[in-house]
Structure formats: structure tokens, C-alpha cells
Amino acid sequence: MSYTWSELLGDDVAPEDESERTGFFARMRESLAKSRTALTAELASAGFDSSDDEAWERLEEALIRSDVGVPATAELVRRLEARGLTGGLEDALAAEVEELFGDPPTLAVAARPSVILVVGVNGTGKTTTIGKLARKLHEHGRSVLVGAADTFRAAAEEQLEIWAERAGADFVGAPRGADPAAVAFDAVEAARARGRDVAIIDTAGRLHTQTNLMAELEKVRRVIEGRVEGAPHETLLVVDATTGQNGLQQAKLFGATASVTGVALTKLDGSARGGVAIAIAVELGLPVKLVGVGEGVEDLRPFDAGDYARALISP
Numbered sequence: 001m002s003y004t005w006s007e008l009l010g011d012d013v014a015p016e017d018e019s020e021r022t023g024f025f026a027r028m029r030e031s032l033a034k035s036r037t038a039l040t041a042e043l044a045s046a047g048f049d050s051s052d053d054e055a056w057e058r059l060e061e062a063l064i065r066s067d068v069g070v071p072a073t074a075e076l077v078r079r080l081e082a083r084g085l086t087g088g089l090e091d092a093l094a095a096e097v098e099e100l101f102g103d104p105p106t107l108a109v110a111a112r113p114s115v116i117l118v119v120g121v122n123g124t125g126k127t128t129t130i131g132k133l134a135r136k137l138h139e140h141g142r143s144v145l146v147g148a149a150d151t152f153r154a155a156a157e158e159q160l161e162i163w164a165e166r167a168g169a170d171f172v173g174a175p176r177g178a179d180p181a182a183v184a185f186d187a188v189e190a191a192r193a194r195g196r197d198v199a200i201i202d203t204a205g206r207l208h209t210q211t212n213l214m215a216e217l218e219k220v221r222r223v224i225e226g227r228v229e230g231a232p233h234e235t236l237l238v239v240d241a242t243t244g245q246n247g248l249q250q251a252k253l254f255g256a257t258a259s260v261t262g263v264a265l266t267k268l269d270g271s272a273r274g275g276v277a278i279a280i281a282v283e284l285g286l287p288v289k290l291v292g293v294g295e296g297v298e299d300l301r302p303f304d305a306g307d308y309a310r311a312l313i314s315p
């Protein structure tokens, strides 16, 4: 059974639309088809003989080609060898992949207001992910406010405002060119004054190498920290799965400078590099909390390691 929104948010009740879940799993399987083919086709056709060194090498190569990365690949192979393969390779591999992710993720939304800061490189899907998340939080009984601290890109504000409307969320914005930290301040302050449950702060896309923009992000964070105790409760890094190892590199650098608490992995659809989730979890120890498989509101879900492993590996 898939990990539910209620579980991610720490709710007691678990009302969950079954068709939404199975639909998402089907889309995730579809999304990971390219990665899965790269990973399993060769192995399945040749059959896997665990006494054959070349078979192990082929497995390693296939994992690395799917952007699982060298350290996580070595770890998976080590675990598979230790397990002593008796049944099929795919089932064993899927089980080990699931195992690697450890405990299922949670999203810290208990405090009122809880502040979620969303960061990442340009075009990875930050604003879209915020829109989808705001809508889900709303469906789960949370009052939400979104703040457009992306004052850099033309139309960024309108884009978020449209999502806020769809999600039944309050919206706080500012004219283009305004100080992002001032918008973050206003948004968090408004969420507090109005007693909203969750404030989500959108930020402009930036490269981890743009030191001035990283400093700006630091200022946004400091302002949030100063307004609400314990905030930001989450700093979500949005990573575009199609960028593979480059996405991993982003996560490494953002993780180090922006105190990231978790990753939202978007665009698994159309990526042959779906294995990057494993690299992020193993190499960085960062929990993948959300996955996106499309542009629609139902295309974002809590990360479920078992579903992911099956979608990535099982034929």
C-alpha cells in the first residue's frame, strides 16, 4: 500500500482516494519506464548468474547508467552479494533499494504557522510543486498562505497567484524587483496574524554557484528564522530528475549552504535518470519527501520507497 498524504503530514485519519493512488503509481511506472529498461533489459535477457563476475559488472554498469551513482551502486551490490541471491534478481534489487531509503519521510507541519521554504535551480518545478502541495494541504484541512519571494522573474508572481487561487490559499506578493526577504517577512507575518497553519515561501531559481543569489537566500532564511520560532520548519530543495547526476550535485551544494531538510524530485516522467533518487538518499542522506510525475495537481505525491523501487525495477 502506498504511503499516504495523511502519513506524510502526521494526521491521525487517513482518508485517501484509492484511484488517485493507483493512478499515480501507474504514472510513476510509466515515468520510470526508460530508467527501468536501461536497468533491467540486459540483465533479464542474459539471465543473472550470481557466480558470474561479468553479470555483476553488467549490473553495476546498468545502475550507474540510471544515475544511481557509484557509491550507491557499490552499496547495492554489496548488499545483494551479502544476501546471497536465491530468487530473482529484480525482486532482490527492488527490496534492497527500498531498504536503502530507510524510514518513510514526514513533512513538519505541526507548528502554527509552519513555514516551508522552497529553493532550487531555475525551472526545476518549485512554483508548480508549491501549487500542488498547497492544494493537498488544503484538502487535508490546513489553511495555507503562499508567499512569492521570487521577485526576479517576470510573471513569477502571477503564476503563483493562480496556483494559490486553485489551492484555496492566501497569497502574499510584491512588485517585481522588490526585496525577496521583505516579501518573506510579510508572508510569514501575515500567516501568523491570520492564524494560518502553513506558509510556503517560493523563491527565485538560482544556481548554487551564484554567490550573490545564495547570499540573498540566506537573508530570506534569516528573516523567517527571526519571525517564527523553529522556522523554516522545512527547506525543500526541488530537483529536476531529468538532470540526473547534475541534480545530485545541486542537492549536494544547496544541502551544504541552504540547510535543506528534504528533496522534492520532479519530472520523473520523461527521465531516463530516475535512479538519481537513490543517489540523493545514499550519498547525501537527504530524504526524498515528494515526487512529481507531471504538471497536474494529482501528479505530486509523498515519496514511497517501495512503490518507487518496484516502478524502477520490477518488469
Ligand SMILES: Nc1nc2c(ncn2[C@@H]2O[C@H](COP(=O)(O)OP(=O)(O)OP(=O)(O)O)[C@@H](O)[C@H]2O)c(=O)[nH]1
Pocket: 120, 121, 122, 123, 124, 125, 126, 127, 128, 129, 150, 153, 156, 203, 204, 205, 206, 238, 266, 267, 268, 269, 270, 292, 293, 294, 295, 299
Ligand atoms: N513533466 C513535468 N513537468 C513539470 C513537473 N513539475 C513541474 N513541471 C513543469 O516544469 C516547468 C517549470 O516549472 P516551474 O514550477 O515554473 O519551475 P520553477 O522552479 O518555479 O522555475 P523558476 O521559478 O523559473 O526557477 C513548468 O512548465 C511546469 O509545468 C513534473 O513533475 N513533470
Ligand SMILES: [Mg+2]
Pocket: 126, 127, 128, 150, 156, 202, 203, 204, 205
Ligand atoms: Mg518559480
